[in-house]
Amino acid sequence: MSTEDFASCRFRYVHDPETNGRIRIYLEEAPFHAAMMQEPAAYGLERAGSHPPFLAFGAAAKPDNIADARRRAQAWAEAHGRPVQEQAPRAASVPPNSRTDMAVDLDEIKRLRRPRAAVDAATLYDEIRDRVRGQDDAVAAMADEVARHVAKIQPRRPLSLFMVGPTGVGKTLSARCLADALSRQCGSDYGWLRIDMCEYQESYRISQLLGSPQGYVGHGDGAQLTDALRRNPRTVVLFDEIEKAHPSIFKTLMNAMDAGRLSTPASHDGDWEIDCRQAIFCFTSNLGAAGILEDLRRQNGAGDPQAIDGICRNRLRSGQLPSELIGRITRFLPFQAIGEDVRAAVIALSIRDLGSEYDLDVVRIEPEAIALVLAEAQDNVFGARPDEYLVDRLLGLAFAAAQKRGNRAVAVAVRNGNPIVEPESPA
Template identity: 35%
Template structure:
């Protein structure tokens, strides 16, 4: 019906012209004096028009009918919803907005992704020692948020709080590997200055130095929109730098300063870490171990009192509190660090190849460092204890070794 209405609208001027000509012809035939100078030519034309007047009038009336039918049909369709699914809304969008641009943005929305939360939790727990509750909660949160088909915000904005060296940064790296997403890692201590720090991440405005290249964050998200963005020690970044992330977390995009382009963050996962309020959080986790809601409420207050801006805290989807390592968890982390170091020298560790006495000695030495000790201290202790003997083993052509404590020192022996 639309094309017919459109055709009738286009032919309407022709109909008006035909009717006008018929009217002139009728007038001429009735009132023109005989013997007029133009009587021969005009008389023949008027007679010809008079002959086909009824045909012309019929065509004109038909055009008018088609036009009015189309007009009222269109008006009725705009006033009342069509029975076809979505047609009413899309007609409104045609009239009131840029439908093509809207459809393009909708097509850019991420599809729902379904993951096995239990399997993800097991993978994380096998690597991040002593933080089982955090790993399970993180896996559950990721599963729920990835299952949402349409999101106007990132998949998640998570804050990992707790003592240093308890696995916060490592968890973000493990999550990136498990989900097969690129990791964009930013040490926020490097962005302690406001203006300069912001330009490094979000680019420079035109006319300023560096405006010919994207910022580190905007370029990373442009190339990998589903990245895991790790903002390590976020509390040490300048307040202006922190505020630049608000649109990323609240509105689902960041703006590249060099060209004004908006880079979507709706597929990204933001992981923030902090060492702020460590002692307070440690006491809270002991006090509210069985009350997750109260723990979240009190930990939020503790972070606010430690200097976290309210607008930052309000945009966090979840706060995860890491526990200090103790007991066998320290032994597990120590063993993993030793294994990693052995592989770093191009060697393999034999099954059961780490002397328990070696682990106990390193745990005692770490314990002397007090509550401030972390996994990084274990790495340094391991390097001091076993690096030289591993180098010797490699030089001797060994490929698989066992570490044995002998006379106060560690010896790397070839596996049997």
Template identity: 30%
Template structure:
């Protein structure tokens, strides 16, 4: 302090000396006097500033609640409010109402929480200040106080878990509430767009107006069309820098569908149209106009006409001098096909010249294909990568979008619906990336609102209805009964093999009660055994009993995948090969996947399937992640069937034979150990006995009667005839397959003859006797 006083005293001396010297030199007509006088004036200002203001500044005090409370809260609280009074004011505030409604908490929850000792007024305010400092909000609002009341509850984490929430979700809610009010404030401020004479000095564009969409006009009237994501802001800044410089005047936004390429263009258009933004003069108030490929193609019947029309439109835009053209889904202009036309010969020189400002948005995979075909085009583009949004970014986008959805559909979204939309869209929607896939599901969920409230359950229902999957845990009595009696229902279609039936039934019960690893398939099984013992039949029975019919079985005969290049067929795009594994799974994610005769597949095909068995995902040729996590995967194999028959004949049961068979398969290099280890269970199917065949005959006769039900005719088999049929159809090596042929030859042929001869009519019962069996 003494040093500071000495320094100030020295400044005062210099000030006095400087002023006197300055005046003396001025009187002597020396210009130097003015310079010295100016320097002395600066010293005088500094000394007086210290003595008059800085010296009297009080040290900064700690934050106090009165200085931080939002005005709408402070104005309603008494000088020494009780906890109940605080809760009442909070619940009447917009922030408090927002938190309890958006998160489904209810007023009674908050009213009961303020009764606990931990929620004294002092504790509420202290916790609120801590939350405010953490979230960096301007004031302690009603939403912040609501969080403080919840946070002071000792078991707040358990409480929030009942609502499928955590405290971080509530913190996001505070920022969401502030963001909405910020949007409202921004919308009330008129955008400085240059006025009515903005475009008078530029050219007239009638053809462009006909085929183009003026994005600038749209974003000027809708603040929700642009983006506040940091990634998008960075991209917009790079676009401004590129277009304001002297380089090639084009930007190519590259990214998968749904990542927000169009939103980036909208944000760019909004930025350069806003007179309040610091934008280079050669960009300020320029208009972004999007050209629709479909409209151009529809207006011109042939390639030549399309090129002429596009050339005319682009020349018109260039002559206007204030237009930036956006070619949305620009890949449609660079390839021939349905709804697209290759006009790269026209566009390449324009892009290379850089005279006309162009923005192109392209799908990532299509861009790679175009680049391989036309390297010069790719080289001429200034590329910017638009990456998929992460969880927080996607939530931010959904929070803006739902305001539109709520207005359009007359519904109200709870925060849990947003969380569920992100989780389920990531798992079930394959043709878009984030945030697009989550936004699509969120919009779909509006149609499943409960009393006009869109909840997490609404999102689950939207996925279940559109994707034919089961998301929620089993809570319907009918489904519970099915799950509890699944073994009996399966045995209504097949005989024996109790271990295999129990294995798949247990896996399904675990899945439908939520007791399983959600990042793997419902169950993965390898069924080993001779032909005709029920391996494929169990898959069909399971699909019929629980997966809504045999049509929901995804079957791959792996004896057709014996070559190295067959891996590409496994993951082919559905547009090219609808029978590929990935294409079928996109259509039927909730299904039984049957990999038949897996031992015949090429080793590279088996390697490709490792990820499916382990993680429940497989990427198709477009690098889209396809989920198998709602499927039961059953692989069947006849490998080691002779060894199985030998062991069973020696008295081994299927369980004791299993370890021997697996070791034999590894030793013989039929399968690699790492492949076999991926299965949840390896089940050995025992050869069928004559007793089994007797039961199979009963099942087959039931099937025949179902076929005849429409004609009101029934068929029955006498016990003696059944024994004869079993003897005819018994072959330990071929299982039940010969029996199918015997039933066809004896039973079905007999029925056909009797119907044609008139012996069997509506109401008749045809009895199969030993004589009929012998004659057949």
């Protein structure tokens, strides 16, 4: 059957409830089925059997997978411009035992067949580096891996990045900036989800990630991870402090990282699996960070991907993480401890960020102001995070006063040993 024949065909309802349910799915998914018939390889799909609507994922072809095929088609359409507009009637409006026409806008589908938005690794590096200072090697490696992954039309598994290093050096910020940069470059929003694994140290908490089966407490309440990936398969998921998670969560992630399929006990439209091959999984940990950085210094392997991979795997395998999880990581990204010059750059960024919270544009920061913050800051054993809190304590009231005066462009300076915020003089 050709695409045009399929677009103009009619389905008749029968008295078999299961068959009626499948027909309702076909009617709702008609535009996406037509697109998949026209070019099934673009969706990673194969024809299954002689009936054209039965399109599913490879050997797992069966009608129940059609809802997942629709989500895959929707993600592909959004990556190529904008979503397909559904032309078929909704199932609720289709009476039983009736004939229903099914119209497909083939012109709309053809307009969506445009090249995938490319991601430039150099631009991605520059955008992340503007916010994450002192981690040039890690950011460059991240940009290269992400650019390769996003360029794939049919990735076999999600990209898994493991960021290891001391606290407060930019690991979490890098993942957040990555999602923002991808949204700007691809022209459509990449999803962002941060999961604090400190909250998932008990086995029963896994239902909050994947959902609860029918009949159990919490069924229908939603699930943090599965809901996010259903809404947007192109999501950057950050598993913060992964070593603190319960071992059962590791087992759940292993299949997703290896096969690109996340199994969930909570069915959604008859679908028990979620396609996460377009997702980017970021893991952060400071487990064994000191030993990893010391080994890299001793072997002079900071810029050698092979040396980094071997050292990180050996060190982390002796810790709390299972070797099966470590073996599924695509790339390890060691984050270095930051020095005073990097802290000064981070303080300048923190001052500008604090000003924006008060709707103020900080156009000039005197070096004495940064030196004052550094002089009062604690030792850098906690990284740059305490410096941000110190900036808020030292300049928060001054920014509030400038806002009350109606200032917009301001400068941060030091007068009589105290930091001040004053209107910026016109050039």
